[in-house]
Amino acid sequence: MVKSPLTRLWRDQCDIWVREPVICAQSGRTVFEERKLYADLPCRVSFRLSFETVSGVRQVGVGASTAAQAVKLFVQPDIVVPAGSKIVVKRRGHELVFANTGMPAVFEGHQELRMERFERFI
Numbered sequence: 832m833v834k835s836p837l838t839r840l841w842r843d844q845c846d847i848w849v850r851e852p853v854i855c856a857q858s859g860r861t862v863f864e865e866r867k868l869y870a871d872l873p874c875r876v877s878f879r880l881s882f883e884t885v886s887g888v889r890q891v892g893v894g895a896s897t898a899a900q901a902v903k904l905f906v907q908p909d910i911v912v913p914a915g916s917k918i919v920v921k922r923r924g925h926e927l928v929f930a931n932t933g934m935p936a937v938f939e940g941h942q943e944l945r946m947e948r949f950e951r952f953i
Contacts, residue, residue, distance in 0.1 A: 837905055837941050841875045845904065847931075848917040868916070875905040876920050876927065876946075902929060904944040908937050917949050 847869040852861045879901045904918060912918070912931050920927045929946035936943040 841873045843874050843876055843920050843922045844871045845874045845918050845920045846870050847912055849913055872906055876922060877903045902946045904946055905941050908942045912944055918946060
């Protein structure tokens with residue numbers, strides 16, 4: 832595996848959680864439990880704001896727009912992160928909780944995962 836120059840920027844760490852079915856010993860029913868898939872992975876979170884004009888506004892100079900935030904996680908290319916996983920990023924003394932929202936873009940030295948704010952497991 833080729834080490835990407837991007838890894839020098841990875842000062843964050845993340846835990847990746849999945850939700851798995853487990854048979855309850857008392858009731859015999861299937862319940863779902865969170866399981867930590869990876870712990871303390873080196874990573875980097877990137878935030879990007881984009882401003883989009885609100886539809887229907889056509890006057891030049893009015894400046895009516897909405898802001899959308901795109902969040903990406905950069906991790907090693909050999910890590911398998913299932914879609915819908917909960918990702919807890921530890922950054923500068925804070926914990927940020929996200930959900931992986933799709934297929935990763937895998938490159939030779941890293942992969943990029945699109946994320947959004949975690950609300951609940953699907």
